[in-house]
Amino acid sequence: MPRLPRSTQAERWTRPRVLTLFLALALLALPFADLSLGSHDAGAALARMLSGFIRPDFTAVEQIGRAIWLTVAFAVAGVAAGASAGLVLAPFYHLRGVRWLCIALRSVHELFWALMLMQVMGIAPMTGVLAIALPYAGIFAKVFSEQLDEADPRPAQVLPKGTDALSRFLYARAPLALAVMKHYTLYRLECGMRASAVLGFVGLPTLGFQLDSFFRLGDYGAASAIMICYVVLIASIRLWMRSVLAPLWLLASVVTLTLIQSPPMGSGALMRFLTQDIVPAPLRDGWDGAALWDWLRPLLLSEALPGIIATVLVAQIALALTGALAFAGFGLIVPRVTSRFGRMFGHLGLVILRSFPEYMLAYLFLQIFGPSMLPAILALALHNGAIIAHLLGREGEEIVPGLRRDAPRGLTLWGWELAPRLSGPFIALCLYRWEIILRETAVMGLLGIATLGFYIDSALAELRLDRALVLLIATGLLTAAVDRISRGLRRRTSLGEPRRYRDECC
Amino acid sequence: MSLTILDNETLGYGRTAVLSEVSFALAEGERVVLLGRSGAGKSTLLNAVHDRLAPAHRVALVPQDHALVPQLSVLRNVLMGRLDDHGALYNLTNLLRVRAGDRAGVAKVLEAVGLGPEIDRPVHALSGGQRQRVALARAWWRGGPVLIGDEPVSAVDETQAGVLLEQARSRFPTAMLALHDVGLARRFATRLVGIRRGAILFDAAPEDLSDAEIAALYAG
Numbered sequence: 001m002p003r004l005p006r007s008t009q010a011e012r013w014t015r016p017r018v019l020t021l022f023l024a025l026a027l028l029a030l031p032f033a034d035l036s037l038g039s040h041d042a043g044a045a046l047a048r049m050l051s052g053f054i055r056p057d058f059t060a061v062e063q064i065g066r067a068i069w070l071t072v073a074f075a076v077a078g079v080a081a082g083a084s085a086g087l088v089l090a091p092f093y094h095l096r097g098v099r100w101l102c103i104a105l106r107s108v109h110e111l112f113w114a115l116m117l118m119q120v121m122g123i124a125p126m127t128g129v130l131a132i133a134l135p136y137a138g139i140f141a142k143v144f145s146e147q148l149d150e151a152d153p154r155p156a157q158v159l160p161k162g163t164d165a166l167s168r169f170l171y172a173r174a175p176l177a178l179a180v181m182k183h184y185t186l187y188r189l190e191c192g193m194r195a196s197a198v199l200g201f202v203g204l205p206t207l208g209f210q211l212d213s214f215f216r217l218g219d220y221g222a223a224s225a226i227m228i229c230y231v232v233l234i235a236s237i238r239l240w241m242r243s244v245l246a247p248l249w250l251l252a253s254v255v256t257l258t259l260i261q262s263p264p265m266g267s268g269a270l271m272r273f274l275t276q277d278i279v280p281a282p283l284r285d286g287w288d289g290a291a292l293w294d295w296l297r298p299l300l301l302s303e304a305l306p307g308i309i310a311t312v313l314v315a316q317i318a319l320a321l322t323g324a325l326a327f328a329g330f331g332l333i334v335p336r337v338t339s340r341f342g343r344m345f346g347h348l349g350l351v352i353l354r355s356f357p358e359y360m361l362a363y364l365f366l367q368i369f370g371p372s373m374l375p376a377i378l379a380l381a382l383h384n385g386a387i388i389a390h391l392l393g394r395e396g397e398e399i400v401p402g403l404r405r406d407a408p409r410g411l412t413l414w415g416w417e418l419a420p421r422l423s424g425p426f427i428a429l430c431l432y433r434w435e436i437i438l439r440e441t442a443v444m445g446l447l448g449i450a451t452l453g454f455y456i457d458s459a460l461a462e463l464r465l466d467r468a469l470v471l472l473i474a475t476g477l478l479t480a481a482v483d484r485i486s487r488g489l490r491r492r493t494s495l496g497e498p499r500r501y502r503d504e505c506c
Numbered sequence: 507m508s509l510t511i512l513d514n515e516t517l518g519y520g521r522t523a524v525l526s527e528v529s530f531a532l533a534e535g536e537r538v539v540l541l542g543r544s545g546a547g548k549s550t551l552l553n554a555v556h557d558r559l560a561p562a563h564r565v566a567l568v569p570q571d572h573a574l575v576p577q578l579s580v581l582r583n584v585l586m587g588r589l590d591d592h593g594a595l596y597n598l599t600n601l602l603r604v605r606a607g608d609r610a611g612v613a614k615v616l617e618a619v620g621l622g623p624e625i626d627r628p629v630h631a632l633s634g635g636q637r638q639r640v641a642l643a644r645a646w647w648r649g650g651p652v653l654i655g656d657e658p659v660s661a662v663d664e665t666q667a668g669v670l671l672e673q674a675r676s677r678f679p680t681a682m683l684a685l686h687d688v689g690l691a692r693r694f695a696t697r698l699v700g701i702r703r704g705a706i707l708f709d710a711a712p713e714d715l716s717d718a719e720i721a722a723l724y725a726g
Contacts, residue, residue: 154573155586160648161560162590167597171586175577 026320052220067210073253075192078132086140093145105138107476151176318380325385330392353386542701564650576630587648653678
């Protein structure tokens with residue numbers, strides 16, 4: 001078929017069609033998704049939990065305090081290490097080798113990093129710090145290099161010709177981007193706090209671990225207390241994390257982490273990991289192509305493929321639900337649409353849903369609804385929907401003062417003025433979060449939902465790291481593919497790169 | 507002796523020619539001032555001459571947009587004039603804590619342009635005229651045989667402009683500037699070059715040019 005001219009191609013991908021396509025995909029996925037409620041009585045479980053949650057119990061103050069402080073310490077140390085590595089890599093990001101290294105680093109989820117690193121270092125502080133620092137280094141390198149590119153190039157151009165590269169960078173490039181880089185690092189710390197909390201679910205001594213223990217004991221009051229502390233801590237991050245205090249926080253974090261006792265690993269663990277464990281089993285005694293294929297084929301067909309299908313099913317349904325929630329919900333925080341009182345509750349609800357990482361929400365819903373895809377879909381949709389609603393609401397706040405004096409109020413304003421104006425950013429944000437939703441869906445397999453993470457976890461539990469590695473690569477490729485499609489759709493619908501939303505990507 | 511020669515060259519950005527088939531030579535000891543309406547091609551000629559000279563000669567440059575780093579202090583912006591005289595390690599440590607000798611040197615230069623008290627203020631806190639004087643101080647600090655400046659005194663008052671051009675004259679044996687004030691240009695230059703619509707209209711000593719000839723540059 002001859003290539004369509006550009007204009008026709010663009011017409012094929014109008015925004016309503018993109019929306020229809022995604023809705024259709026989600027509807028198609030529905031019949032194949034396992035959305036059953038668990039065997040036990042969801043209502044009773046919910047009632048028990050709610051009665052605990054409305055009576056937060058702070059008596060376990062020592063455990064709560066320790067878990068919260070360690071969550072902060074892992075986040076601060078991990079983000080600091082990641083940002084430093086990213087800063088070193090950023091000026092070289094245009095080199096293909098560096099770029100690919102960074103893409104590989106950030107394509108693996110923090111939890112997967114943690115699980116792999118545990119094979120080498122055990123449940124040690126370094127495992128947690130690196131699990132955050134490694135993927136973040138890849139992200140920081142990319143964002144810092146973009147920020148440096150966007151800075152004013154003129155001061156560097158007028159420097160004397162013979163000026164060496166390092167001085168050129170330090171005098172005329174870095175200072176111009178420093179403010180945005182600092183701002184981004186602070187934002188990333190917020191993401192790091194979520195990542196750090198979730199690392200507890202795989203055994204590190206952070207919030208997730210303590211939350212899990214409280215749940216196992218049925219101590220919902222204490223669970224409620226620790227979650228309240230967590231939300232307050234994240235909401236107030238701009239108050240306690242100041243530039244002048246950053247070195248102090250970092251020092252305290254490093255000291256705390258080095259004081260943690262961890263079981264020693266046998267010597268040579270790293271070498272064994274690299275030269276034995278992750279090498280495909282049939283290749284450990286030399287190259288054998290036929291045996292490799294016999295090993296790889298069932299792995300791909302009976303683990304990677306079903307894992308990918310389940311991951312995509314959950315992600316597509318979650319994405320559609322995310323969009324619906326965000327579109328319906330953003331008016332909650334816009335003046336003239338919602339009363340001052342209503343907006344207060346709107347903000348509170350969105351802050352709470354944004355603060356809890358998808359994984360932690362999924363964990364909570366799993367306790368209520370039992371194991372199926374439902375908790376994962378709800379968690380993904382609520383968290384991501386709240387983020388998009390928050391961003392759209394902020395745009396709406398900016399639109400409202402510029403409206404004509406006789407503009408309507410309430411739902412009419414929402415439907416007639418705001419929704420049409422914000423439909424472009426809405427689609428861009430949904431496409432932008434598609435990749436993030438997919439990444440998080442894969443990792444939710446660790447909770448027992450049959451997405452890719454489930455198969456990775458099983459392989460790790462059997463200490464078959466070679467198989468885990470293949471599945472990790474499959475996960476990375478799937479994420480990369482979705483990222484590409486999303487980018488292409490954004491370009492074709494002329495929505496472009498929503499750079500101003502880059503700050504909101506975790 | 508001629509420092510740089512353009513021989514029948516066409517200059518411009520990308521494919522658009524700004525100056526077509528220009529010939530121009532700059533000799534040691536000359537003070538050339540370019541005159542002409544904005545957009546006539548003065549900056550293009552200055553940039554071309556700078557690029558020809560810079561590899562072999564030490565040139566001090568004052569670009570039209572100053573090209574300062576607003577986040578850094580006046581002191582460090584001025585220091586940038588000499589980064590190529592030192593290695594990376596020296597520059598890095600100087601960025602963290604400026605050596606006393608460098609500071610004293612820069613302070614003198616800033617004193618000359620009337621920015622002594624401003625030495626530690628960040629550039630973004632300065633007014634337009636002050637920023638321009640920082641860009642001049644950077645060129646003074648760099649020093650060397652040639653100064654190239656694109657409207658280097660456009661943002662300061664006439665008296666100050668005269669004083670600054672006087673300093674330029676005593677610091678640099680050779681200079682090439684674009685100016686819009688004809689009076690200042692006549693006093694400073696040994697040679698006036700008029701550019702109109704992408705071509706050199708005249709190139710002569712100030713005393714050989716009548717005010718009418720110069721006014722023709724800006725007419726209609």
